Amino acid sequence: LRKIGILTSGGDAPGMNAAVAAIIKTGIAKGLEVYVVEDGYKGLVNGCIQKADIAFASEIQSRGGTAIGSARLPEFQELAVREKAVMNLKKFGIEALVVIGGDGSYMGAQRLTEMGINCIGLPGTIDNDIVSSDYTIGFDTALNTIVEAIDRIRDTMQSHNRCDVVEVMGNKCGDLALYAGLATGAEIISTSEDKLSEETIVSQVKKLSEASKRSVIVLVSEKLYPDVHSLAKKIEEASGYITRATVLGHIQRGGTPSAMDRYLATTMGIFAVEELLKGHGGLYVGQQGNDLVARDIQSTLNMARKDKSQVLADARLLNSQV
Numbered sequence: 009l010r011k012i013g014i015l016t017s018g019g020d021a022p023g024m025n026a027a028v029a030a031i032i033k034t035g036i037a038k039g040l041e042v043y044v045v046e047d048g049y050k051g052l053v054n055g056c057i058q059k060a061d062i063a064f065a066s067e068i069q070s071r072g073g074t075a076i077g078s079a080r081l082p083e084f085q086e087l088a089v090r091e092k093a094v095m096n097l098k099k100f101g102i103e104a105l106v107v108i109g110g111d112g113s114y115m116g117a118q119r120l121t122e123m124g125i126n127c128i129g130l131p132g133t134i135d136n137d138i139v140s141s142d143y144t145i146g147f148d149t150a151l152n153t154i155v156e157a158i159d160r161i162r163d164t165m166q167s168h169n170r171c172d173v174v175e176v177m178g179n180k181c182g183d184l185a186l187y188a189g190l191a192t193g194a195e196i197i198s199t200s201e202d203k204l205s206e207e208t209i210v211s212q213v214k215k216l217s218e219a220s221k222r223s224v225i226v227l228v229s230e231k232l233y234p235d236v237h238s239l240a241k242k243i244e245e246a247s248g249y250i251t252r253a254t255v256l257g258h259i260q261r262g263g264t265p266s267a268m269d270r271y272l273a274t275t276m277g278i279f280a281v282e283e284l285l286k287g288h289g290g291l292y293v294g295q296q297g298n299d300l301v302a303r304d305i306q307s308t309l310n311m312a313r314k315d316k317s318q319v320l321a322d323a324r325l326l327n328s329q330v
């Protein structure tokens with residue numbers, strides 16, 4: 009192995025740059041040439057590939073977002089499109105690739121491995137929805153951003169005896185809502201795995217109001233309710249609290265990566281290069297307890313999600329008390 013490439017794919021996540029930097033530095037330390045691909049699979053197909061050096065790695069390693077760009081390219085599912093990508097890699101002499109992204113991106117990595125380019129996937133997403141890793145690169149930073157935002161919202165709710173519905177990201181995974189709910193004492197938590205009906209939320213807030221709770225935070229995962237502003241209105245009418253909704257949106261994706269995300273990204277980056285040097289491909293790296301493990305992409309995509317229902321039940325019990 010002499011030359012390897014790196015790309016980031018799917019939604020950006022804080023810490024992706026730390027992973028890219030670690031891969032560049034580890035690769036160079038092991039005597040490899042390291043290339044970065046612009047804008048994920050799109051750049052691979054268009055031949056947007058550049059040699060990276062230590063100066064570039066040092067410059068980006070602490071920054072948010074992804075400096076090498078990310079994009080979605082649904083056409084990558086077509087063989088002819090992937091053949092173009094493989095041709096470009098061969099032109100540069102790149103024999104192996106690290107793909108940082110979500111599980112959609114791993115499908116592309118698996119297909120490329122089948123075409124002779126060994127790929128290792130790293131979990132880069134704020135959503136923590138990669139089942140084979142306890143934590144994904146970006147989750148910790150996004151969680152801290154959410155907690156800070158909710159603490160700020162709480163100050164005003166508490167000062168003015170109000171309620172706020174806060175919507176957070178997570179795609180189909182409720183971890184951002186669950187962990188933030190536990191960390192902030194949100195009175196009501198509705199997650200993707202255990203959605204509360206609007207009626208249940210309204211009646212629970214009403215109960216808190218009747219018990220003279222000074223402020224209420226209703227924390228919900230994205231994509232659960234058609235309109236959180238209309239949910240806020242229903243809460244206001246039933247409970248008497250002046251109620252607003254706050255959709256945190258892309259505030260959650262950006263920002264300087266936390267120390268934990270940089271640590272996870274760096275250790276995973278080193279691990280990925282070592283796997284490639286062993287001649288491995290078609291694997292993706294996950295954190296399990298204190299260890300990093302590399303698993304077969306195909307098999308991990310079908311793994312069952314960890315059950316966190318007890319944590320959710322505990323959070324709800326603790327936080328709904330007056």
Ligand code: ADP
Binds near residue numbers: 111
């Ligand atoms: P994420 O990686 O965050 O899950 P997506 O699901 O959008 O994001 O996938 C990112 C990219 O991975 C897609 O735009 C596409 O280029 C590639 N991809 C997804 N599924 C496949 C597949 N079945 N075969 C080949 N490439 C795929």
